[in-house]
Amino acid sequence: MPLAIFGLLVFPGFLFLSVYSLWFEYLDRKMYARMQNRQGPPWFQPLADFLKLIGKETIIPDDADKPVFKILPVFALAAATAAFLYVPIWGQTGLYSFEGDIVVVLYLLTIPTLAFFLAGWFSTSVYATIGSVRSLTQLFSYEIPIFMALLSPAILSGSWSIAGNAAFYHTHPLYILINIPAFIVAVIAIQGKLERVPFDAPEAETEIVAGAFTEYSGRLLAIFRMTIDAELIVVASIMAAIFFPAFVANPVLGFIIYLVKTFIILFILTVIRSVMARIRIEQMVVFCWKYLVPLALIQILLNLLLKGVLPL
Amino acid sequence: MTNKKVVIPIGPQHPALKEPGCFTLTLEGEKVTNAVVGVGYNHRGLEKSCESRSYIQCLYIIERVCGICSHSHSTNFLRAVEQIAGVEISRRANYIRVLMAELERLHSHLLWLGVAGHIIGFDTLLMYSWRDRELVLDQLATIGGNRVNYGINTIGGVRRDIDAQNIEDLKKMCTIVEEQAKYYAQIALTETTLAARLGGVGKLSHDDCIKYGAVGPTSRAAGVADDIRKTDPYCLYEEMPFDVITTEYADVFGRTVVRVLEIFESVKIIRYVLDNLPDGELVVKVPRKIPAGESVTRYEAPRGEDVHMVRANGTEYPERVRVRAPSEANWHGMAHMIEGDYLADAPLIIAAIDPCYSCTDRKIIVDNKDTETQSVLDWNQLRQYSIDWYKNRGIDTTKIQIPEKKLYF
Numbered sequence: 001m002p003l004a005i006f007g008l009l010v011f012p013g014f015l016f017l018s019v020y021s022l023w024f025e026y027l028d029r030k031m032y033a034r035m036q037n038r039q040g041p042p043w044f045q046p047l048a049d050f051l052k053l054i055g056k057e058t059i060i061p062d063d064a065d066k067p068v069f070k071i072l073p074v075f076a077l078a079a080a081t082a083a084f085l086y087v088p089i090w091g092q093t094g095l096y097s098f099e100g101d102i103v104v105v106l107y108l109l110t111i112p113t114l115a116f117f118l119a120g121w122f123s124t125s126v127y128a129t130i131g132s133v134r135s136l137t138q139l140f141s142y143e144i145p146i147f148m149a150l151l152s153p154a155i156l157s158g159s160w161s162i163a164g165n166a167a168f169y170h171t172h173p174l175y176i177l178i179n180i181p182a183f184i185v186a187v188i189a190i191q192g193k194l195e196r197v198p199f200d201a202p203e204a205e206t207e208i209v210a211g212a213f214t215e216y217s218g219r220l221l222a223i224f225r226m227t228i229d230a231e232l233i234v235v236a237s238i239m240a241a242i243f244f245p246a247f248v249a250n251p252v253l254g255f256i257i258y259l260v261k262t263f264i265i266l267f268i269l270t271v272i273r274s275v276m277a278r279i280r281i282e283q284m285v286v287f288c289w290k291y292l293v294p295l296a297l298i299q300i301l302l303n304l305l306l307k308g309v310l311p312l
Numbered sequence: 313m314t315n316k317k318v319v320i321p322i323g324p325q326h327p328a329l330k331e332p333g334c335f336t337l338t339l340e341g342e343k344v345t346n347a348v349v350g351v352g353y354n355h356r357g358l359e360k361s362c363e364s365r366s367y368i369q370c371l372y373i374i375e376r377v378c379g380i381c382s383h384s385h386s387t388n389f390l391r392a393v394e395q396i397a398g399v400e401i402s403r404r405a406n407y408i409r410v411l412m413a414e415l416e417r418l419h420s421h422l423l424w425l426g427v428a429g430h431i432i433g434f435d436t437l438l439m440y441s442w443r444d445r446e447l448v449l450d451q452l453a454t455i456g457g458n459r460v461n462y463g464i465n466t467i468g469g470v471r472r473d474i475d476a477q478n479i480e481d482l483k484k485m486c487t488i489v490e491e492q493a494k495y496y497a498q499i500a501l502t503e504t505t506l507a508a509r510l511g512g513v514g515k516l517s518h519d520d521c522i523k524y525g526a527v528g529p530t531s532r533a534a535g536v537a538d539d540i541r542k543t544d545p546y547c548l549y550e551e552m553p554f555d556v557i558t559t560e561y562a563d564v565f566g567r568t569v570v571r572v573l574e575i576f577e578s579v580k581i582i583r584y585v586l587d588n589l590p591d592g593e594l595v596v597k598v599p600r601k602i603p604a605g606e607s608v609t610r611y612e613a614p615r616g617e618d619v620h621m622v623r624a625n626g627t628e629y630p631e632r633v634r635v636r637a638p639s640e641a642n643w644h645g646m647a648h649m650i651e652g653d654y655l656a657d658a659p660l661i662i663a664a665i666d667p668c669y670s671c672t673d674r675k676i677i678v679d680n681k682d683t684e685t686q687s688v689l690d691w692n693q694l695r696q697y698s699i700d701w702y703k704n705r706g707i708d709t710t711k712i713q714i715p716e717k718k719l720y721f
Contacts, residue, residue: 036439126320130339130655197433198505206328206431206659277505278433280656281342 012089014081021229022046027263028232028270035274046229050222058218063124072119073216073223079111080230087237089258090251092166100160105238106147112227113139113193116202119224120212131211134281135195135202141288142192142199148296149186153179153242156303162241169245176245178306182299183243185292187268190235192284194228196269198276199284236265317345320655324353328431328659331669335646335662339655347650347658349643354670362633367393367467367602370630375461377635378671380423383409383416384613385620385635385671386465391546392622393467393630396605397598404592405469406548411482411585412456412464413547414578418489419448420614421571421578424666425496428568431660432509437499444492447485454478469595479586486579493575500568510565514649514661517562524645527638528616529574530665532558533566540612552581564657564664600628613638615666637671 007013025046033040060069086094086101094101113135120132154160156175157168169176192199203211210216213224240261248254279287318339324332334350358377362370375386387409394401422445429437449459455478456462464470500506516524521531531538539556541549554577559566604626611618616638623632642665649661689697702709 036436037443038439126318130318130320197435200433201656204433204656206433207656209327274436276434277429277437277503277509279505279508280654282654283508 007095008085012087012095013085016089017081017084017230017233018226021226021233022050024233024236024262024266025229027266031267031270032274035270050226053222053225054219056218058220059215061123061125061215064215065122068118068122070220072115072122073220073227076112076115076119076227077223077230079108079115080227080234083108083234084230084237086162087234088162088166088241088247089237090255091249092170092241092247093163097161097163099164102150102154102160102162102165102238102242105162105234106150109193109231109234110139110143112231115227116195116212116224119216120214123212123215125215127208127210127214128212131202131208131214134208135212137281138192138195138199138202138284141285142189142292145185145288145292145296146189146193148293148300149182149189150238150242152182152296152299152303155300156307158307162238166241166245166247169242170247173245175310176243178302179243179299181295181302183239185296185299186239186243187265187272189288189292190239191269191272192288193235194232194269197273198279200278201281201284204278232266232269233262236262236269239265322658322662323350326659328663329669330427331667333662333667333669335650335658337650337655337658342654342656344650344653344655344658347647349646351643351669352673354673356670356673359633359635362630364629366600366628367630370633371465371467372463374633374635375463375465378613378637378668379460380420380668381416381613381615381618381638381671382461383412383464384611384618385637387413387547388609388611388613388618388620389622389633389635390465390467391609391611392607392620393602393624394598395607395609396622396624397467397602399468399596399598401469401596402592402594403548403590405594405596407585407589408470408472408474408594409465409547410549410552411474411582412452412462414581414585415448415452415455417578417614418575418582419445419452420666421575422448422489424571424663425568427663427666428510428564428660431663432506434506437496437506440492441496444489447488451478451482451485454481466595468598469593471594473594474586474589479589482582482586486582490576490579493572493579496575497569497572500565500572507565509657509660510568511561511563513564513653513657514664515563516645516649520645520648521562524648525641526616526645526665527641528613528666529567529570530616530642530645532556533570534562535560538617540610540617544610546609546611553584554578554581564660567664601626602628602630615639615668616641635671637668639665639668640672642667643672 009015026041026043029045030040060066083105085096086105088094117132117136120128120135153169154165156178157165159165159168195202203213213221216224240258244261246257248257320337320339321334322337323329323334332353336348336350337344338346358373362373365373371386371389374389375382377385422441426438426441429435429441452462453459455472455474456464464472516526516530516534518534518536521534521536527538535558537556537558542556557570557573557577559569561569602624604624606623608619608621618638619636621632621634622630625631646662646665650658653661699709
């Protein structure tokens with residue numbers, strides 16, 4: 001029992017996720033700055049930002065639904081944290097694992113986006129409303145490709161758990177090359193989930209101020225910011241577990257390998273962010289349905305065919 | 313959501329706008345069906361204040377009409393004054409004015425490129441182009457002593473000279489800026505997300521440009537070869553080797569291309585000026601009292617045609633100074649450009665004319681015909697109204713003690 005609580009709250013649970021997400025935000029911002037020929041922030045800047053926001057006054061609009069307005073950030077962070085418990089950190093298995101957890105993680109990752117939508121909707125500002133509608137529009141575009149991209153490796157491996165997939169691709173490392181289209185689809189689609197450039201139309205600051213978060217301030221905004229960072233960690237971790245099947249038995253070494261793998265994913269995301277402009281919401285929808293979904297469908301078909309052909 | 317009309321205000325305070333201006337957009341889904349442009353938050357009364365100051369004092373006010381095209385306004389004003397006074401300034405002074413004007417165009421266009429990049433979420437372009445803009449600003453600061461208000465002009469010529477060291481530094485700067493501009497031109501013309509965001513946005517066709525009186529890069533992007541430097545040369549521009557850049561795109565993409573390509577033309581002019589700088593006096597003596605007369609002058613500022621009118625009455629003070637900044641000419645087509653486009657593009661379209669709000673703003677007179685619902689308050693009535701407004705909400709502002717001013721040293 002104490003070990004389970006330690007797992008939930010400290011490692012690999014809430015505390016580790018918080019620290020690692022702040023560190024990730026720092027790496028993201030620093031690399032982004034260096035790519036733009038800037039100095040970038042010092043290592044404690046994300047923590048300083050977080051603490052400053054915590055100390056600020058929380059203003060709630062008069063017209064907003066107060067209980068919902070307050071509960072949504074916590075709800076979003078809880079969902080992201082819960083998803084993290086099923087993701088492997090030091091080996092092939094996460095803290096908890098069962099057949100079908102890959103679907104649960106993806107489902108839990110949808111909740112923050114829905115929370116952003118509701119947050120914008122209930123804060124009743126025009127900018128927030130438009131931002132939240134864009135969030136939801138975007139959700140319908142990237143969610144399908146991301147599900148298909150992350151589940152098509154599972155079709156080949158025949159297991160619906162992250163641990164099962166990891167074990168399968170660890171024993172058959174060459175088969176991961178088959179999943180390269182799925183990896184490309186996933187990398188592009190998660191930009192939409194994380195609302196990063198080029199798919200950051202829901203929070204485009206030069207158009208709609210801060211989108212769904214326009215009316216949020218202080219502690220509640222800090223929690224939302226942390227949710228976005230945590231989501232980035234969870235997404236990078238699940239992609240690392242499924243698409244980069246390099247595992248070792250030693251937990252310490254395994255943990256270091258995990259850090260390297262997530263860093264590679266972050267690096268790819270940061271490069272995309274720094275070389276692209278924001279595209280419009282309708283261009284994003286067209287792009288996802290015209291290119292990403294067919295590519296993911298081809299991957300599923302390929303994996304279904306190969307499952308019959310390959311000696312497994 | 314798709315059939316419901318939403319009215320969204322962009323401004324007066326909005327992250328996309330660097331100065332206050334209010335654009336009221338009516339949306340149908342994400343499309344803008346109606347746009348109302350509201351400017352006039354920044355009226356400073358510069359024209360009026362010029363009337364009670366001497367010409368040399370006016371020069372410092374006129375230089376501060378605009379932060380970016382400070383040299384444009386002061387040169388244009390001085391040309392009007394010098395025409396009335398019948399003074400011919402030296403060739404060297406003219407060449408130095410041209411040099412400053414082209415450096416100003418360089419830094420203005422690089423600034424715009426960065427702003428446009430930021431608005432479409434391409435912050436890398438912002439950081440790169442502003443980094444290169446620093447090189448130009450450094451040169452301006454070396455020559456003029458300041459980054460934006462160079463104070464190089466004076467009545468009858470220029471105040472500062474260009475020496476051999478300046479020429480060498482400027483040539484180095486030109487090489488780097490040209491190299492970088494080539495890179496930006498390549499990005500602007502080939503990068504897919506950039507082209508997707510800029511192409512077909514904020515259309516203002518050739519005919520519309522003429523109808524609404526658009527000037528500068530906005531009209532040149534639609535194929536109107538309207539460049540005062542060519543059509544009505546001043547400051548010996550007729551000697552300078554450069555081409556008028558026009559495109560047929562007529563959209564924000566075209567305006568970007570025009571601005572990026574104009575960087576090359578400016579570099580060409582700067583090189584010519586540096587190689588052929590004539591000798592001569594910097595300043596010609598001009599009497600303090602300007603004879604009676606009136607003059608209208610035109611000037612190609614980085615944002616387009618700038619028009620100044622000066623009427624002199626034989627005293628030390630001008631009788632009337634009129635400034636028509638380029639942004640004012642471009643506002644008229646703005647609603648037409650925004651309507652029919654997406655909300656996401658509205659800030660970009662606004663930024664694409666490179667608007668300068670405070671240069672443009674006029675005093676607005678409220679025509680109070682409907683006395684039933686409207687009333688005009690004078691200062692004391694307005695004060696009383698605000699005191700009552702707070703009293704009704706339980707705050708007695710008359711009891712608030714203003715703490716003594718503390719000085720922190």
